[in-house]
Amino acid sequence: MSTGRLSRLCLFYLCWLAFSAQAIDRIEIHADQVSHPAAQLENFSGTLDMDGRWRGKATLKQGDAAQLAREYPLPVAVSKGTVRGTAEFSGEQRELRQLKGDLFLKDAAFSDEAGLHAGEKVDLHLDATAMRDGNRWRWSGRLDGTNGEVFWQPLYLAKVDIGFQGRGWLSDAALAVEQGRLSMGGVGAATLTATLHRPDNRLAALDVSAENLDMGGAYAGVLKPFLEKTMLGNLEMAGRTDVRVGMRESELKSFDVALRDFDVEDMNGKFAFYKVNAHIPWALNDVTQAVLQYGGGHLLKMRLGPTDLAATLNGYSLTTPVLRLPILDGTLTLTDVSAAFLQNQWHWHLGAALSPISMADFSHAVGWPAMDGKLAAGIPMVTYTNGMMTMDGAMGLDIFDGSITVDRLALQNPLGLAPRFQADIHMRNLDLDLLTRTFSFGAMTGRLDGDVNNLVLSRWQPEQFDASFRSSPGRYPKKISQRAVENISALGGAGAAAAIQRSFLRFFKEFNYSKIGLSCKLRKGVCQMDGVEPAKEGYVIVKGSGVPAITVLGYNHSVSWGELLSRLQRVTQGNTAPIIK
Amino acid sequence: MKKYLYAITFLLAALTAMPAAIAAADLEINTPAIAAIQGSMQARHGQLAPYYASGAVGLTRDGLVAVRDANAVPLKDRQGVNSLVAAENKDRNALYKEIANANGHPEWESEVRNTFAQRWVQKAQGGWWYQDAGGGWAKK
Amino acid sequence: MKHWIWLLPAALILPACVTINIYFPAAAAEKAADKIIDEVWQLKQEQQNQQKPADAPAEK
Incomplete structure (x- = not known):
């Protein structure tokens, strides 16, 4: 039998005595010590008056939190801890009217079954009163957590330092x-x-x-x-x-x-x-209306300038006519931005334009080889819905003194594990001098056109494309350095480059050419290669003209993509000085 | 002549039917998406394995994993277990969906999941915990 | 003689019809699942690793 029930019984018994005796108007009881398997009470005292009102007070000297907690339907099981403090209570007839407690819980440990709501060495102090008000209880007080470690999924508090103070009711x-x-x-x-x-x-x-x-x-x-x-x-x-x-x-x-x-x-x-x-x-x-401004920062290592943004929020959608983001020495302007979060998915569309930024800054920021010139881009309209990003119209990029347009762009699962990118890319009038200098390929002078159609990248690795590069039409100086010739030859396989070295051609640093062209059709890891025109046993990659003229031939029509990549890497990274045998 | 034509049509029928027969024998699992998910799960397994062994994490009957009893894990590391489980489940759900999609039958997702649920348990090491058909935890 | 030609499209359609009604290939799925699980849990590798010390003469 619990202490509470024992004392209540005792009080009722005294109560009955009081009514029957008629001469007594008040009864007081006092117990120095009351023992219970889970708790030890001290200085228990109670009074009862003639109208049936009763009141009591007790000091809890030492209570076992684990045992006491078992008597209440708590969401967690308490495995350790002691309780001490004082409690006051009062009531009328058989009804508890008021309860006041000042309790200290020390060194408590608790946990639910899965261990996702758990605490160790927790110290709590509760100082609260509750008063009956009709069929509800009015409560007020404070609860302070002063020590311990708690994990309450997903929150983890290494050192509990929380206080709550308030009032309210309970029914x-x-x-x-x-x-x-x-x-x-x-x-x-x-x-x-x-x-x-x-x-x-x-x-x-x-x-x-x-x-x-x-x-x-x-x-x-x-x-x-x-x-x-x-x-x-x-x-x-x-x-x-x-x-x-x-x-x-x-x-x-x-x-x-x-x-x-x-x-x-x-x-x-x-x-x-x-x-x-x-x-x-x-x-x-x-x-x-939402506003956001920042003084500066960086995004993927690109410097951001002072920015002022404003947008209209309407439930789960966001719209704004224009957002201007200073980036490096230019500005990225987003227009007609509209985004909505529906059924746990984002859907958005926007247009974008990038005012010229210095390629030197940009290439440095993204860790590319140093480039010269300016970069500008225009994107008509990008739409993202159901994990698929598509572009209406072509994106234009001004780069290497020429232009690149990206058409039919689609990106699936951009943030997923297996993003898939599709596009057609067209390059016109790229300055070969700037291009070759950037990728340390050996100097070439001239202009280059290129098309990469049906490009598919899966996890950012090429899966297929139809690429072809050739000299731009028109009249302009066309020169190719000996190193570039060697490098182009090296793409055709080892040994090809050595042929030049053995011939008299090694005395010339530069040659003239009339046409350059190389194409690669990638399917299933194999690149079908071709050049500007067919040759006896292969195809012509560089067609010479004038004196001294040089012609570079390719022999293999199908080359493994991996092999070609490693050759390109060797060419652009490895040979700073040609090896002469 | 008649016989000859019969033979040709039969041969054609046999040839066109063959790809279907071959496709039915094996499920397509060699796509970049599946490879990516598989790689991500494989990389995570080293972190999850000790929790399977200690019983902190168990295999659920729907082909996922769940925190079963993290009481042996220090409090400060428990959110880490939670995150691992969440990330693993995200991958597992994506995997089942991708396999169904890769084979041109998105509606197979739940069957793929059920198959995996059984096979995970079948291949689990002794001492690991799994959910039985009734949803209760059992030790292998 | 002429109507034999109609057998050709019929021959093409017939197997096509068969492929539409594919029921879930439980055995193939199980095989695929096993392959993926072996990779993810690196079971094949572990078995090999376990075999290696067994092959070596036991020290006593």
Whole structure:
């Protein structure tokens, strides 16, 4: 029999005595010590008056939290811990009216079956009162977690430092927090009101409002576990934020986030934004205006300049006529941006234009060989839906003093494990001098046209294409250095280059040519090669003209793609000085 | 002449029927997408294996994995187990879908999943935990 | 004699019809699953590794 029941019985017995005796108007009892298998009570005292009102007080000297917890339907099992403190109670007739407790839980350990809600060495202090009000209980008080380690999926607190203070009511149907304040060490405090349905603990309503939260602490302590394994899983943040969140029936209805002098940096080096100031209000059934500005940063190592962005939010959609993003020494302009999050998937479309940026800066930023010139691009309209990104019209790129257009572009699963990229690429009038210098291929002078049709990249590796490159039409100087000749020959296989070295041609540094051309049709890992015209035993890659003239022939019509790639790599990286035998 | 034509038509029929017969013998699993998912799962297995062995993670009856009893894992590492399980399940779901798609029968997804569910358990090491048909956990 | 020619398209369509009604190839799926599981769990490799020490003379 529990202590509570024992004392109640005792009180009722005394109560009955009091009524029967008539002469007594008040009864007091006192016990120095009451023992129970799970707890030890001290200084138990109680009084009972003539109208049946009773009141009592007890000191809990030492309680076993594990045993006591077994008597309550808790979501977790308590395996360790001690409870001490005082409790006061009062009531009338058979009804408990008021309960007041000041309890300390020390060194507690708890866990659910799967171990996903667990704590160790937890110290809690509860100071609360509950009063009966009709068929509900009104409660108020505070609960402080002062020590311990807790994992409450997915949150992990290495050192518990949480305080909650509030008041509300409890009935069979609901638990309400009419006014609450939750504070967390290193993060800040939030005020909240909430209603939970009982007994399934479903969230009927929740409104949280927090001001001046420390984003550094909030990210490390609260946000990071939720973002693990995403692009935002390894960040460092600093700055202050104000947040308001409203939920009804477990659904997000509104939020309002304001960032002040906020800095964020991806520890993997993918992006960083500094001096971010933003105000993003959102409501499920309302149209709101969001603004975001930042002083600078970088995206994939490309420098970002001061930026001012604004967008209209309407439920799960976002629209804005124009977003201007200064990038390197140019500007990326996104137009007619529209995005929507429907059925757990993003759908969006936008147009884009890149005003000229210096290729030197760009190539340096993305880790390509140093390039000269300017890069400008225009993208008419890109649409992303059902994991598929498609482009309407052609994307134009000004590069190497010529132009590249990308047509029929489609990208499937861009962020998935196996992205698939399709496009037709057309190159016109590329300056061979700039091109060969960039890829250290040996100097060539002239102009190059190229087409890569039916290009398919699977996981960014070529699966198929029909590529052909040839001299651009028109009159212009056409020269090819001896090294370039050797390199082109080397693409045809080892040994070909040595032939030049053995001939008198090695005395010339440069040759004239009339036409260059090479094509490769890639299917199933094999490249079907051809040149500008057929030769006796193969095809002509470089057709000479004038004096000294040189003609380079290719012999193999089918070359394995892997082999060709490794040859290209040897050519562009390996030979800075030709080997002369 | 008649016989000759019969023979040709029969031969044609046999030849055209053959690809179907060959296709039915093996399921297509050599696509870049499947290879990518497989590679990702293989790389993760080294991290998951100790949790299978300790019983922290078990194989579910729907061809996925789940945290079964993480009580032996230090508190600070438990979210790591959660993330591993979530990532593994994302890959497994993608794998079943991709296999069905690669064979031109998206509707096979649930059957592919069921087949895998059984085979994972069949090939599991002794001591690993799995979910039986009733959803209860059992030790192999 | 002329109508024999109609047998040709018929011969082509016939097997095509057969291929449409494919039921789930359980055995093939099992084989495919085993192949993938062996790769993911590196079972084949492990078996080889386990065999190697067994082949070596046991030290006592």
